[in-house]
Amino acid sequence: MDKEQYKIAVNKERQIGKVDPNIYGHFIEHLGRCIYGGIYEEGSSLSDERGFRKDVLEAVKNIKCPLLRWPGGNFASNYHWEDGIGPKDKRPVRFDLAWAKEETNRFGTDEFIEYCREVGAEPYICVNIGTGSLDEAIHWLEYCNSSGNTYYAKLRRENGHPEPYRVKYWGVGNENYGEWQVGYRSAKEYAKVLREYAKFMKTVDSTIKIIAVGADNPDWDLEVIKTAGKYIDYISNHQYLGSDDYYETVASVYWLEKRLKILSQVIDIAQPLVKEEEKIKIALDEWNIWYRGIPENGNEENYALKDGLFAAGVFIILHKLCQSVTMANLAQLVNVLGAIYTEKHGLYLTPIYRAFELFTNHSGDIVLDTFVQSERYDIEGEGGIAKVKFKLHNIPYLDASATLDKNENRLYLAVINYHKEKEIDCPIVLNGFSPSAEAKIYELNGPDVMAINDFENPERVKIKTAIIKNAGPKFTYSFPPHSCTVVEFQIE
16 A cells, blocks of 8 residues: 555644543443353352352453443333342342343342452442432432431441442433333433432532433433533433444444534533533443344344454544543443353453453553544445444544553554555654654454454454564554554653
8 A cells, every 4th residue: 555645643742631541431231141140150160259250350350440330221220229238138039121031139239339349440320210219319329328327328337338339420310212211201301300310419429420311312412411411420322333344333433433522512512501610521331332133142242353443443532532521331341242251161352352451451541632644435334233324434444542641651552454454554653752662562453354252262353462673753564454553652
């Protein structure tokens, strides 16, 4: 390829914001084998005395999970939290309306908090506004956060947890715009409920952050912010994309970017009418590749390299949108559309997990405005379980983001070559930097775009490492086809 068609330039002085670690968050729901048989498997030789799968714990710690959303999802809208506390053998088995299954309640609030503490994640709890009530939400908040002498604070202590959990993030409802949801409402109806819940939950604990339900619909989102914006800190957005077609899948990264930018514009329009303080942020608190729709096996998929490149592309987009999107949660962590896949005898890690591994371990704190010159293409397709139709123009074959660590002595340049077949020789210019000539290379790739990991070949798609010795303020690097590469520079 002609080198003049491609170029990456980074300028140290053009800092556009900071990466919020919460963009690398995850989500666990009482659905299929995500929790039971995923992160939690009592009686297994692979589990500890608490029932936590030790192999899963190790994998989750390796990707530095900063934030974990629970208990749903659709499950949250008919979940009564008091069923899941106290002695496990005395907890009631309930019928779950969301997924038409029996719920044992053996994994509840105390287990969730303990899991978060073990992996180093902030807990994010979604309250039930379907079959639940404001009283129930307030009592849950007291149980988790109160240090006083209320009934529920005492109940937590009686259950063996003397110190408050200090849960910071609370979602009020889930996808209440959809008829599939227990608690389906119009925008006006939901916004009024949200305002009441948010106002009085913050009366109990003024330090919490409230996540409102967004619908990826400007009319809904505008109504929610106009009515309840004074009391909320985030508005959510859910995106499920992907297809069997490679370019449809990776190009849908830019559909996701487009939708997030529209929501950001809605916030810009609506927030000044209701709230003068800190800007409402976006929580992309469900996102993933999901298009097959296979509920009979608990929505378990085995993701390919193309899906891992999609995930890497999402991270590059989130870096660029760092001022507006400060939370994201992959749906889900294990088995159900999972980054991690388990069986009784062990686990393997999917290409989507590998994208998390790459970015959580090889990214900085400060986002730099990154100029990317690339050949481009147009595409028309559809994606996701809802078969969203899209037309996209000027989609780059090459994209990149640059981040700098907080001490400004290490630079990370993440580059995706989306081209299915061609290596791209790309000149790289680092303005304002004096990097050492030796740089580390971390490359996520596999033999082809449909390559998967499984128990027989768990390393088909993996991160390869190398050293280059010709780095500097100006140099050229050849990015292999269908790859995501992080070039890590030491700044002198």
